[in-house]
Amino acid sequence: MATGSPFHLGWFLGNSYGVHGWNQPWSGVDADDWTQPDLHIELAKGCERACLDFLLLEDSLFVPDNFGGSMEFYLARALRAPKNDPLPLVPLLAQATRHLGIVPTISTSFYPPYLLARLIATLDLMSKGRVGCNFVTSTAERAAQNFGLDAHLDHDLRYEMAEEFVDLVGKLWSSWDADAIVNDRETGIFVDHTKVRTIDHKGRFFASRGPLNTARPPQGRPVLIQAGGSPQGREFAARHMDCVIAALGTVEEMAAFRVDLRKRVAAAGRDPDSCKLFFVVTPTLGETNEEAQERSRRRQAQRDAMPELALAQMGSLTDIDFSTFDLDAPLAELTTNGQQGTLKRFLAQGRTLREIASNYRFGFEDAVIGTADHVAGVMAEVMQQVGGDGFVFSGALSRRYITEIVDGVVPALQRRGVVRTAYEHAHFRDNLFAF
Numbered sequence: 001m002a003t004g005s006p007f008h009l010g011w012f013l014g015n016s017y018g019v020h021g022w023n024q025p026w027s028g029v030d031a032d033d034w035t036q037p038d039l040h041i042e043l044a045k046g047c048e049r050a051c052l053d054f055l056l057l058e059d060s061l062f063v064p065d066n067f068g069g070s071m072e073f074y075l076a077r078a079l080r081a082p083k084n085d086p087l088p089l090v091p092l093l094a095q096a097t098r099h100l101g102i103v104p105t106i107s108t109s110f111y112p113p114y115l116l117a118r119l120i121a122t123l124d125l126m127s128k129g130r131v132g133c134n135f136v137t138s139t140a141e142r143a144a145q146n147f148g149l150d151a152h153l154d155h156d157l158r159y160e161m162a163e164e165f166v167d168l169v170g171k172l173w174s175s176w177d178a179d180a181i182v183n184d185r186e187t188g189i190f191v192d193h194t195k196v197r198t199i200d201h202k203g204r205f206f207a208s209r210g211p212l213n214t215a216r217p218p219q220g221r222p223v224l225i226q227a228g229g230s231p232q233g234r235e236f237a238a239r240h241m242d243c244v245i246a247a248l249g250t251v252e253e254m255a256a257f258r259v260d261l262r263k264r265v266a267a268a269g270r271d272p273d274s275c276k277l278f279f280v281v282t283p284t285l286g287e288t289n290e291e292a293q294e295r296s297r298r299r300q301a302q303r304d305a306m307p308e309l310a311l312a313q314m315g316s317l318t319d320i321d322f323s324t325f326d327l328d329a330p331l332a333e334l335t336t337n338g339q340q341g342t343l344k345r346f347l348a349q350g351r352t353l354r355e356i357a358s359n360y361r362f363g364f365e366d367a368v369i370g371t372a373d374h375v376a377g378v379m380a381e382v383m384q385q386v387g388g389d390g391f392v393f394s395g396a397l398s399r400r401y402i403t404e405i406v407d408g409v410v411p412a413l414q415r416r417g418v419v420r421t422a423y424e425h426a427h428f429r430d431n432l433f434a435f
């Protein structure tokens, strides 16, 4: 029995092609085999079994040293490093699936636009139209230093650069018409040269003559996603993105974000429905609601025993060394040239750092604790209240967690008639905009 209009689902894989579940129960040999793609292939197959729209692969380009001024805390715990480049995973995941959208994370600050346009076009051709890009401006000073800068470009300037980056790669993807390849043995013509053009882009940050030296991607424009929550990030999304991902803790925040984003998309001259909004959801499952609550209590106790974990994580996203502050003193206002939206939400979670670390959540978490059916019910209700386009699952990756979500929560959502039970189209973009 349907309890609302249908919505979409995806998976946001934090730490992406890094180490998952090291020293954690239920992780088997995952950490020993972290360089092998098997776990990711299993995740992709699971996502497809559950008819998710896409699997998004997070990425970053540095080893953090933002906690205690050293890499030690991060490296000792395999926290954000080591991490392989996720791009080589994409063809493997595409080969193992037939419908799932696959979305690697791409830095608009450091990828040369021509190389990126060609790489994504190649992957879209290989996967027959199932690739997207999670565009990030890369927020860490250490990432900037890996690419020859002493200090990172200013936050807002990075978004200006991102705008031109997206414009340029779009032009490169359009430099071949969809019917440029005629492959006509009779006339001896493979490509009709009148359907391939230079783009002659000369901008503020980039220049590229074009055309691309491969064909137009099957989707025309692979699906563009971003997750920056600052006003600049939302403006960027409103003008250029097909999809936004927001990690918010309450229904009120989700509703407000949606109203704000749709207003910005309309102001940019677009149909508000042309930019989908997904919310991060991180459920805790159990055979009974009590069992799930008990798991959640144990995790909270672990958090409270080691606030440094949340603070080190947050430090690496905001370039702030939280080890230099008193854990129990009221915290003054902080600013960052890193992830501004993330910092704002983090600081709003308490008065002292200890409180903030204790309350630290990634997305919608506290209300989705219970049996698969209970969690599905909450998700359906939230979507009905917020009116959003869908959720992306997130959470510590293990085979157990994959099963809990794709064989537990999603079938319960399907039984409610609120998510798809089959893919409608061949291309990722068409499935994303099917409803």
Ligand SMILES: Cc1cc2nc3c(=O)[nH]c(=O)nc-3n(C[C@H](O)[C@H](O)[C@H](O)COP(=O)(O)O)c2cc1C
Pocket (backbone or CB within 6 Å): 012, 057, 058, 059, 060, 105, 134, 135, 136, 137, 138, 139, 155, 226, 227, 228, 229, 230, 231, 232, 233, 234, 245, 246, 247, 280, 338, 339, 340, 341, 342
């Ligand atoms: C759900 C989510 C996923 C993100 N994934 C990545 C990522 O893979 N790599 C990255 O560098 N930044 C990632 N970010 C950071 C954002 O893309 C963005 O760069 C950051 O929030 C800074 O933008 P802001 O100052 O506009 O908030 C993510 C943020 C969120 C909320």
